[in-house]
Amino acid sequence: MRVILSPHRSPYFGQDFTIKHLVKSMGLIPVYLKGDSYDFSGIDPGKVSLIISRYPDHEADVRVMETYGDYIPVAIHLHLRFDFLNADQRKKLRRAVSLASAHFTNCNMLAEEYSRIFPDYDWVCVNNGIDPSIFYPASKCERNLFRLQNGIAPGKILICYCGRLNQAKGLQLLEELLKFVAGSDNYFLIVQTLYHEKYAATISRLRKTYKNFSIYLGQDIKVVRYADLHVSTSLSETTSLVTLEALFSGIPVVCTDVTAFYDELEMGFASFPYFTRIPVCPVNVENSGKGGLCIDESALPNLKTEFIKGITHTLVLTGNQRQALSLNLLHSKFNMKNMIPYLSLVYGQAERAPSHFVLA
The missing domain is CATH 3.40.50.2000 (Glycogen Phosphorylase B;)
Incomplete structure (x- = not known):
């Protein structure tokens, strides 16, 4: 079971719409905020193979990584430039990067930028995709x-x-x-x-x-x-x-x-x-x-x-x-239908990657 942290039940930011589509197309299990923490009630951590965060600079996401990251692989997606983050967000992001097993960005530019800032980690580009069944020319x-x-x-x-x-x-x-x-x-x-x-x-x-x-x-x-x-x-x-x-x-x-x-x-x-x-x-x-x-x-x-x-x-x-x-x-790599197979592949690799720390 792959779970994805979903801070907003109703999509508001661009990443929220991506999360909604991934839940539908990839069968990811959304975990929503309850107050200021994610609600994992009803989810057996022993059956979770991967935790996915698309807001790794948020306090609630970091707390999940600190709670489960020792025995469940964590994949983080970054979609903002480091310069766009305030001091508190940067602090949280540094912690998230250290806890994650897999590190993704949504464009080559960002992968290169974060490779310079965090050179001890491998940064993989997974382009954002657009659903052509929703966005297509009107007659x-x-x-x-x-x-x-x-x-x-x-x-x-x-x-x-x-x-x-x-x-x-x-x-x-x-x-x-x-x-x-x-x-x-x-x-x-x-x-x-x-x-x-x-x-x-x-x-x-x-x-x-x-x-x-x-x-x-x-x-x-x-x-x-x-x-x-x-x-x-x-x-x-x-x-x-x-x-x-x-x-x-x-x-x-x-x-x-x-x-x-x-x-x-x-x-x-x-x-x-x-x-x-x-x-x-x-x-x-x-x-x-x-x-x-x-x-x-x-x-x-x-x-x-x-x-x-x-x-x-x-x-x-x-x-x-x-x-x-x-x-x-x-026909480009920005088609959601082309993005999903690649995302499935890298998520599979992330599940097999060792966590940042393995319990004895």
Whole structure:
């Protein structure tokens, strides 16, 4: 039995959606938080062959490793750059790395980075995968119906943004794009996000402030499939799931160029004309009292100009072009169907690996 630590019963972060899919496709047993600890009631530790953590910088995950790691192999997945972690998270991660039997990242860039930071451990890259049965091009009729249901004029170019509404995900730049869209007759922008109390005030303010714009709360439909263009303003990406989801859906992307993963993504294609990367240098203001990453105000005007140029120069694809773009990704290593067999293989190897300490 393989168990996977699942801190959120309802998916919220990108990793939560990956966990949900792995539970369904690989038969992993999810263990959920109860209070501030994982609830292992009903699970016989003697029958557990592997414990999987995709949040190894969290206190609850580390406690599980400290409790069971002496006699059950532990596999950890890292999806954030070390620089993105605060001091407390780094401390927990160092402990998790020392307790784990197998160490995985979701892109080559991250594997190289953690190999430098933790050279005594082998780091294996297991690329994130996208489910092509969920993210695939919408037909013309489907796109027209979506516009009709959401009050979007047929002639407008539909831009989609998917993600949280905070500074690390580029809220400053997103608001500049909303100003641009509000002053244009050619565009409409939809933000798809999940509701969270800490973002309630931001959601309310954006809805009151901007026109040619709406917010879709929830994940029951994938808005990106019906869009003409996807934008990612994030300042803190490693492997960008939303970018991959858009490309699988046959949708061009304009994004902030904040991760070397995009080099890896582009290397898989002889030509990639529908993927525009805008350079940006995020500023870490963690110690200033503001918290996290942001864009320097002096750099924002030029960044806005370059981003809008990327948007206006991106062509709206025909149905055949959307299908062709999606097909390129379908045969790539980023297809969930290609990821699962490899993940099964490395999990099997992790189960046979000795724990960090073997009881006598």
